Amino acid sequence: MEVVVIGAGLAGSEAAYQLAERGIKVKLYEMRPGKSTPAHHTDKFGELVCSNSLRSNQIENAVGLLKEELRMLNSLIMKCADANAVPAGGALAVDRESFSKCITDVLTNHPNIEVVREEIMNINPQEYTIIASGPLTSDKLANEIAKLTESEYLYFYDAAAPIVTYESIDMNKAFKASRYGKGEDDYINCPMNKEEYEKFWYELVNAERAELKSFEKEIVFEGCMPVEKMAERGIDTLLFGPLKPVGLMEPKSKQQPYAVVQLRQDNSDGTLYNIVGFQTHLKWGEQKRVFGLIPGLENAEFVRYGVMHRNTYINSTQLLKQSLQMKKFPKLMFAGQITGVEGYIESTAMGMLAGLNMAQLVKGEKPYLFPEETAIGALAKYISNETVKNFQPMNITMV
Numbered sequence: 209m210e211v212v213v214i215g216a217g218l219a220g221s222e223a224a225y226q227l228a229e230r231g232i233k234v235k236l237y238e239m240r241p242g243k244s245t246p247a248h249h250t251d252k253f254g255e256l257v258c259s260n261s262l263r264s265n266q267i268e269n270a271v272g273l274l275k276e277e278l279r280m281l282n283s284l285i286m287k288c289a290d291a292n293a294v295p296a297g298g299a300l301a302v303d304r305e306s307f308s309k310c311i312t313d314v315l316t317n318h319p320n321i322e323v324v325r326e327e328i329m330n331i332n333p334q335e336y337t338i339i340a341s342g343p344l345t346s347d348k349l350a351n352e353i354a355k356l357t358e359s360e361y362l363y364f365y366d367a368a369a370p371i372v373t374y375e376s377i378d379m380n381k382a383f384k385a386s387r388y389g390k391g392e393d394d395y396i397n398c399p400m401n402k403e404e405y406e407k408f409w410y411e412l413v414n415a416e417r418a419e420l421k422s423f424e425k426e427i428v429f430e431g432c433m434p435v436e437k438m439a440e441r442g443i444d445t446l447l448f449g450p451l452k453p454v455g456l457m458e459p460k461s462k463q464q465p466y467a468v469v470q471l472r473q474d475n476s477d478g479t480l481y482n483i484v485g486f487q488t489h490l491k492w493g494e495q496k497r498v499f500g501l502i503p504g505l506e507n508a509e510f511v512r513y514g515v516m517h518r519n520t521y522i523n524s525t526q527l528l529k530q531s532l533q534m535k536k537f538p539k540l541m542f543a544g545q546i547t548g549v550e551g552y553i554e555s556t557a558m559g560m561l562a563g564l565n566m567a568q569l570v571k572g573e574k575p576y577l578f579p580e581e582t583a584i585g586a587l588a589k590y591i592s593n594e595t596v597k598n599f600q601p602m603n604i605t606m607v
């Protein structure tokens with residue numbers, strides 16, 4: 209019996225290794241280097257596309273615990289990470305090149321693994337298959353997944369609004385309140401008069417934007433449309449969107465401002481705030497300049513700028529069982545970020561789970577259900593939690 213694993217990223221590599229170590233033959237398909245993604249640069253397996261940190265290594269928090277559980281489960285990714293660690297305080301950071309080389313060497317030399325450098329475009333749901341093609345799944349495979357999942361359950365974009373430090377916000381100009389006084393005064397509100405708004409709008413629509421990668425030129429979800437693109441629709445559009453002032457009263461004047469930019473707390477300490485609805489394609493320098501026109505944010509310190517990138521993922525709560533099997537096609541599993549988790553270590557954990565459970569399936573045994581008390585079990589439960597109604601296209605990251 210053979211298992212097809214699509215994608216030799218973090219999840220696919222882990223899944224292939226777990227299967228192979230259990231004596232199961234694996235055909236591991238990786239499209240690089242013949243075809244690459246917009247974020248990968250090498251032909252290596254388990255390439256880290258951005259940071260070289262796998263985040264905290266402390267067992268007291270979720271990502272640290274997840275790492276320790278993965279070690280206990282004989283994770284290849286963790287073995288290569290630990291063997292290639294670089295000093296990073298409480299975090300586990302790696303030398304990205306030797307880390308990926310370690311994964312590539314182990315898998316290409318494994319007697320139970322056949323590596324095929326080819327793009328997969330079609331899936332046979334009757335074959336044992338793990339789809340671990342990641343957030344940058346190739347277009348053709350994404351179309352195939354859309355068919356298998358009845359496309360409404362496939363999401364494409366991820367956007368993040370800029371984050372600024374609380375101490376850099378001028379609270380003499382901004383005020384705390386919630387719209388219509390609902391709940392606590394959870395938001396920081398930056399009020400604008402007509403003149404300030406119009407100047408801001410003009411600078412926003414004329415600001416320099418980052419060059420679009422080809423995949424970013426596709427249709428953008430209404431829900432995560434860049435703020436500058438929304439502004440292009442007309443001078444008043446933002447007043448009915450992220451800058452709507454209704455339900456907010458400026459404490460000094462006791463008047464409703466002409467426009468309001470809201471900031472929402474971004475960390476539990478309350479030291480960081482994100483600008484609500486401000487996902488953007490503007491160049492970073494332009495974000496500082498244009499968003500600095502917002503009263504209260506003139507001297508804002510940006511700890512993260514807004515970004516948008518493609519992120520293909522499925523609606524797991526509707527489609528998957530806790531074992532990561534598709535409900536409709538039980539021989540088909542999804543693993544990695546495509547299941548809706550986000551982050552290197554979360555993706556690896558979903559590769560581990562798929563590998564372990566596929567091995568059980570092939571052997572005709574029951575899949576593992578990790579208890580919710582484990583980090584891996586909690587993640588699996590959350591992903592497949594059918595009680596989560598009205599699934600929002602949002603990724604899950606462990607904190």
Ligand SMILES: Cc1cc2nc3c(=O)[nH]c(=O)nc-3n(C[C@H](O)[C@H](O)[C@H](O)COP(=O)(O)OP(=O)(O)OC[C@H]3O[C@@H](n4cnc5c(N)ncnc54)[C@H](O)[C@@H]3O)c2cc1C
Binds near residue numbers: 214260
């Ligand atoms: C731009 C960007 C930056 C990120 N930065 C961070 C970060 O700093 N820290 C963090 O924790 N997480 C980060 N993430 C998230 C992180 O990339 C993912 O969590 C993780 O790499 C996903 O692992 P994966 O195995 O699911 O996918 P990947 O690691 O992307 O692996 C998928 C593999 O499938 C291959 N593939 C795709 N389509 C096909 C096909 N049709 N046929 C064959 N092979 C195919 C790809 O070439 C790739 O090798 C980032 C994501 C992106 C997109």
